[in-house]
Amino acid sequence: MTPPPTGPHRFDFAWDERYRRAARLVGVTPAKAWIEVDDTSLTVRFGWWRLTSPIDNVVDAEVTGPYGFAKTAGPPHLSLADRGITFATNGRAGLCVSFREPVPGIDPTKIIRHPGATITAADPEGLARALGRPIR
Secondary structure (H helix, E strand, C coil), rough: CCCCCCCEEEEECCHHHHHHHHHHHCCHHHHHEEEECCCEEEEECCCCEEEEEEEHHEEEEEEEEECCCCHCCCCCCCCCCCCCCCCCCCCEEEEEEEEEEEEEECCCCCCEEEEEECCCCCCCCHHHHCCCCCCC
């Protein structure tokens, strides 16, 4: 495992216009959607939604895609198959991050916990490097 760079690193989402329109309906805009990695944690903000995990809870990172518009546009999406969460701003590609211990993100009660998150960062490879994970 490569150690992550020191200091905070902020990553933007890669926005497709169709996704931008769908996200705006639920309060997600480029100004309210970002990813931040610092020395100890990963934070994803997506409008009203937020996911935070300690860096050492991240066990894997894989570039994935493409994604279907109906299954990913708008608010974060919950996978009924594995409880993963998707923060999508395009259907092309993103980084799928796996967690050792599932983390909350989709509901304010924090009852639902996610074993993984798909994040359509503008620089998925850079995000994986910041997390200190090799890219698969």
